[in-house]
Amino acid sequence: MAGLGTGRAVLFVVPALALIAAFLVFPALWTLYLGVLKYDLAGSNAAAPQFVGLGNYTDALTDPRFANSVLLTLAFVGLSAVLGQNGLGFLLAATLRRAVGWVRMLVNGLVLLSWILPGTVVVFLWQALLDRNGGTLNALLDTPGAAWTLDHPLATIVVFNIWRGTAFSMLLYSAALDAVPTSHLETARLYGSGPLRTFRDVVLPRIRGHILTNTLLITLWTFNDFTPYMLTGGGPEHRSETLPVYVYRMSIEGGQLGFGSAISLIMLVINLVIALFYLRLLRRRGG
Amino acid sequence: MSEPQRVDPGNRAVRRILGDAVVRHALSRIGLYVFAGVMLVFFALPLLWLVLTPFSRTPAYQITAPSFTLHNFRVLLDNPFALRSIGNSLILAGGTAVLAVVFAGTAAYALSRVRLPGRDALLYAILLLSSIVTGTAAMVPIFLMLFQLNMIDNRLALVLVLTGGLLPSAMFILKDFMDSVPKSYEESARVFGASPLQILRHVVAPVVRPGLATIAVWAIVQVWGNFLLPYILLHDQNKQPAAVIMYTFYDEGGTPNFALISTFSLLYSVPVVVAYLIVNRRYGFRFQGGIKG
Amino acid sequence: MATIELAALEKTYPGGVRAVDGLSLTIGDGEFFALLGPSGCGKTTLLRTIAGLEEATGGSLSIGEREVTRLAPGQRDVAMVFQDYALFPHMTVLDNIAYPLRIKRVARAARHEKARQTGDGLELAELMARRPAELSGGQQQRVALARAVVAHPSAFLFDEPLSNLDARLRLSARTFLKRLQRELGVTTIFVTHDQAEALAMADRIAVMEAGRIRQVGTPREVFGRPANTFVANFIGSTPMNLLPATVTDHRLLLAAGSLPAPSGLGARREVTVGIRPEYLDFSATAVPDALSGTVGIVEHLGTSSLVTLETDGGPIGVVVPEEAEPAAGSTGWAVPRPGRVLLYDNETGDLLPT
Ligand SMILES: Nc1ncnc2c1ncn2[C@@H]1O[C@H](COP(=O)(O)OP(=O)(O)OP(=O)(O)O)[C@@H](O)[C@H]1O
Numbered sequence: 052m053a054g055l056g057t058g059r060a061v062l063f064v065v066p067a068l069a070l071i072a073a074f075l076v077f078p079a080l081w082t083l084y085l086g087v088l089k090y091d092l093a094g095s096n097a098a099a100p101q102f103v104g105l106g107n108y109t110d111a112l113t114d115p116r117f118a119n120s121v122l123l124t125l126a127f128v129g130l131s132a133v134l135g136q137n138g139l140g141f142l143l144a145a146t147l148r149r150a151v152g153w154v155r156m157l158v159n160g161l162v163l164l165s166w167i168l169p170g171t172v173v174v175f176l177w178q179a180l181l182d183r184n185g186g187t188l189n190a191l192l193d194t195p196g197a198a199w200t201l202d203h204p205l206a207t208i209v210v211f212n213i214w215r216g217t218a219f220s221m222l223l224y225s226a227a228l229d230a231v232p233t234s235h236l237e238t239a240r241l242y243g244s245g246p247l248r249t250f251r252d253v254v255l256p257r258i259r260g261h262i263l264t265n266t267l268l269i270t271l272w273t274f275n276d277f278t279p280y281m282l283t284g285g286g287p288e289h290r291s292e293t294l295p296v297y298v299y300r301m302s303i304e305g306g307q308l309g310f311g312s313a314i315s316l317i318m319l320v321i322n323l324v325i326a327l328f329y330l331r332l333l334r335r336r337g338g
Numbered sequence: 339m340s341e342p343q344r345v346d347p348g349n350r351a352v353r354r355i356l357g358d359a360v361v362r363h364a365l366s367r368i369g370l371y372v373f374a375g376v377m378l379v380f381f382a383l384p385l386l387w388l389v390l391t392p393f394s395r396t397p398a399y400q401i402t403a404p405s406f407t408l409h410n411f412r413v414l415l416d417n418p419f420a421l422r423s424i425g426n427s428l429i430l431a432g433g434t435a436v437l438a439v440v441f442a443g444t445a446a447y448a449l450s451r452v453r454l455p456g457r458d459a460l461l462y463a464i465l466l467l468s469s470i471v472t473g474t475a476a477m478v479p480i481f482l483m484l485f486q487l488n489m490i491d492n493r494l495a496l497v498l499v500l501t502g503g504l505l506p507s508a509m510f511i512l513k514d515f516m517d518s519v520p521k522s523y524e525e526s527a528r529v530f531g532a533s534p535l536q537i538l539r540h541v542v543a544p545v546v547r548p549g550l551a552t553i554a555v556w557a558i559v560q561v562w563g564n565f566l567l568p569y570i571l572l573h574d575q576n577k578q579p580a581a582v583i584m585y586t587f588y589d590e591g592g593t594p595n596f597a598l599i600s601t602f603s604l605l606y607s608v609p610v611v612v613a614y615l616i617v618n619r620r621y622g623f624r625f626q627g628g629i630k631g
Numbered sequence: 632m633a634t635i636e637l638a639a640l641e642k643t644y645p646g647g648v649r650a651v652d653g654l655s656l657t658i659g660d661g662e663f664f665a666l667l668g669p670s671g672c673g674k675t676t677l678l679r680t681i682a683g684l685e686e687a688t689g690g691s692l693s694i695g696e697r698e699v700t701r702l703a704p705g706q707r708d709v710a711m712v713f714q715d716y717a718l719f720p721h722m723t724v725l726d727n728i729a730y731p732l733r734i735k736r737v738a739r740a741a742r743h744e745k746a747r748q749t750g751d752g753l754e755l756a757e758l759m760a761r762r763p764a765e766l767s768g769g770q771q772q773r774v775a776l777a778r779a780v781v782a783h784p785s786a787f788l789f790d791e792p793l794s795n796l797d798a799r800l801r802l803s804a805r806t807f808l809k810r811l812q813r814e815l816g817v818t819t820i821f822v823t824h825d826q827a828e829a830l831a832m833a834d835r836i837a838v839m840e841a842g843r844i845r846q847v848g849t850p851r852e853v854f855g856r857p858a859n860t861f862v863a864n865f866i867g868s869t870p871m872n873l874l875p876a877t878v879t880d881h882r883l884l885l886a887a888g889s890l891p892a893p894s895g896l897g898a899r900r901e902v903t904v905g906i907r908p909e910y911l912d913f914s915a916t917a918v919p920d921a922l923s924g925t926v927g928i929v930e931h932l933g934t935s936s937l938v939t940l941e942t943d944g945g946p947i948g949v950v951v952p953e954e955a956e957p958a959a960g961s962t963g964w965a966v967p968r969p970g971r972v973l974l975y976d977n978e979t980g981d982l983l984p985t
């Protein structure tokens with residue numbers, strides 16, 4: 052307190068806390084309230100929202116489109132993040148370190164590029180890649196006319212998200228593997244342990260924490276990712292309509308704000324569960 | 339690679355093991371480069387379009403053999419919305435970066451210096467909050483709030499929304515930086531008569547500059563690529579940033595204007611790549627869990 | 632330029648630790664004043680309270696006639712040198728030295744000029760463009776001094792400024808610092824836990840224990856006549872001999888012999904006799920008014936040696952010239968020099984007037 056003075060300290064903290072309160076705390080609380088209203092952007096329920104209690108929630112839970120969306124989201128997150136980004140990121144981190152300098156730099160650079168480019172741009176790049184007629188993929192595979200986004204919408208967004216997000220896992224696992232002391236690896240090799248054994252006995256115990264951290268973070272991000280909408284628009288026939296897309300289409304496009312809020316709240320709760328896991332982990336490692 | 343010199347080559351058992359090791363080694367090298375090659379193709383393939391099409395005489399979905407032209411950039415310059423949207427992106431990203439650095443910086447400084455009961459719990463709580471109240475999960479209330487306040491199409495409002503989302507992580511990261519500044523620096527300046535603001539400007543900010551720069555670049559990259567929030571909060575095409583405006587580069591039939599989109603994509607992508615290279619060169623990749631979110 | 636006056640100054644930390652416990656003290660204008668004491672006795676706290684970095688919880692403080700107890704640090708017109716020097720890592724040496732002037736809104740050219748002059752005086756001319764990380768410990772210390780000097784304060788506050796230097800450099804830095812202070816004539820308070828440093832440099836020394844001052848005096852007084860057994864123990868590179876004794880009529884009876892007693896003590900009381908090893912002479916033959924024992928360990932101190940006599944009343948240290956070292960195992964006598972025998976009250980530990 053010395054020097055700064057309590058008054059000034061408060062002054063320093065207030066702008067940040069005010070913005071956080073206005074745009075994080077308040078929306079979260081408001082979602083809670085909006086979720087129990089029948090509240091539309093236009094029409095009779097716009098002027099005078101109607102209290103419907105848990106109506107929105109029961110509507111959601113009985114809506115097959117909601118169930119479909121939950122299942123799609125599970126598949127999307129599980130396949131693209133937990134398995135895809137995680138596995139590919141680890142493989143890249145573990146193998147590229149043994150490749151010669153320029154190969155490593157080149158592959159690393161490309162993986163990173165796919166991560167840092169703006170979402171709108173990469174979405175268009177993928178549209179060009181997958182286009183029915185002139186798409187590069189069809190040209191390469193000699194499958195003219197194959198409509199990947201229409202025939203395999205889920206696979207499309209899964210592969211796209213692996214491509215898009217693997218860089219983070221790769222960087223994290225690289226850092227984690229760098230921290231495994233060479234002396235441990237050498238000791239294992241001295242005793243004649245093969246690569247798989249070495250991995251299990253020496254590497255895995257050291258990076259277990261990183262694996263958990265990485266999985267939780269990419270799960271959280273992928274779960275909230277809106278990019279699938281930009282690629283497939285949720286279609287065709289809701290076949291790539293993950294929860295964020297579902298919320299967007301119901302509330303912003305469809306104007307059902309109350310109903311959208313109810314779904315948002317469900318998303319918030321899922322986020323909370325993932326984040327709590329993650330924070331527990333952070334704190335345990337920090338303390 | 340160094341074992342062969344270490345063992346006695348006269349020993350037959352050793353020679354056999356060595357032979358096996360060489361074969362295994364060769365196989366694993368081959369496997370490694372096959373994998374690297376596949377990855378190279380997988381990650382490079384979508385990017386080809388971005389580097390080739392802007393210079394193609396016949397821009398389309400199809401990647402064409404190089405037929406160099408700069409004509410497409412003429413199309414880009416002639417489009418009234420393209421350059422303006424880049425400017426809008428700059429305003430949004432710059433404004434958010436400035437606010438995030440200033441507000442997170444002052445708040446982190448105060449929190450680092452003042453002993454408040456429950457301070458760490460507060461920090462964890464807002465960090466938790468920022469990871470759960472994502473743009474996607476909070477789009478309805480945020481949209482509705484600005485809609486009712488008549489602030490749709492208000493860029494300052496959008497900047498504030500974006501800043502609010504970035505502040506918790508920024509504060510969390512900056513507090514670590516602030517904590518690492520020795521107290522004696524500030525006390526020394528204080529004895530010479532420096533005011534708290536002077537201390538912040540002359541001493542603390544320069545010492546934690548790497549942290550501030552990290553936050554600034556991170557904020558710029560986050561906002562630069564953000565689609566959802568500007569998409570739902572800015573409807574006036576004159577105010578929309580690059581991320582959103584690309585969706586207007588189609589003709590009435592829904593065919594993309596390839597000349598425009600390809601060159602625009604390139605122009606729009608270059609700043610983030612440059613920013614990344616700068617940060618990577620100057621500070622290395624500081625691994626901060628949650629920095630991209 | 633200014634006297635510093637503490638009146639019942641008190642600092643209690645929020646946790647309840649009373650680090651400065653009602654100190655009253657006047658430090659004269661231009662005086663080089665050392666605060667000496669064991670670790671944790673409150674030296675730093677006292678210095679920081681004087682600087683205003685800690686708020687006094689009681690009493691008052693004035694610097695040069697001006698009551699400053701409630702003033703902010705910047706308004707007290709003092710300069711402080713920290714133990715870690717606190718040089719700003721992002722500024723060059725020149726900018727570091729000029730910083731106090733920047734705060735005082737001196738124009739850039741003028742303050743650089745002034746900083747250069749000050750730096751020249753401290754042999755920093757060649758280093759002006761460097762950053763602190765590119766300097767040796769001794770150079771950093773001089774930059775910190777220059778930064779304090781340039782501010783032209785009415786008092787300097789130094790918190791163990793020499794403790795980060797190696798032993799040899801510390802000796803030259805002592806001389807340097809003392810000369811600088813002489814030339815500038817600025818009132819200086821100097822914190823140290825090294826008694827030799829305090830004795831060598833200070834005009835006066837305050838010896839502290841647990842937030843209180845146990846003795847204030849010149850180095851000679853503090854060394855020669857410690858006011859209590861705490862100070863006696865703390866001051867001196869070889870510890871003072873403290874021996875139990877009984878006063879009888881005109882004699883002090885110790886286990887190792889008897890000494891003439893000063894008059895006016897009254898009869899039959901138990902006291903502690905304090906004699907510095909430096910104030911004892913060694914004799915290999917029996918002499919009257921001496922303490923006797925067997926020569927034990929002999930430690931070489933350079934031009935002299937510390938001889939430990941094992942006596943019936945415990946070990947007694949005697950400093951002997953190097954050519955007069957006795958053989959271990961022989962019998963020896965320690966003869967106090969006249970007027971060097973101090974008596975301390977057994978209850979209070981205070982020096983008894985003699
Ligand atoms: N910020 C603080 N809060 C609470 N107690 C403190 C604080 N700073 C110091 N103390 C306590 O006050 C007492 C005096 O500490 P101080 O640092 O003044 O000692 P010192 O004489 O400078 O010791 P040293 O020679 O080790 O530097 C100690 O008991 C210490 O534990």
Ligand SMILES: [Mg+2]
Nearest residue numbers: 674675676790
């Ligand atoms: Mg101290």
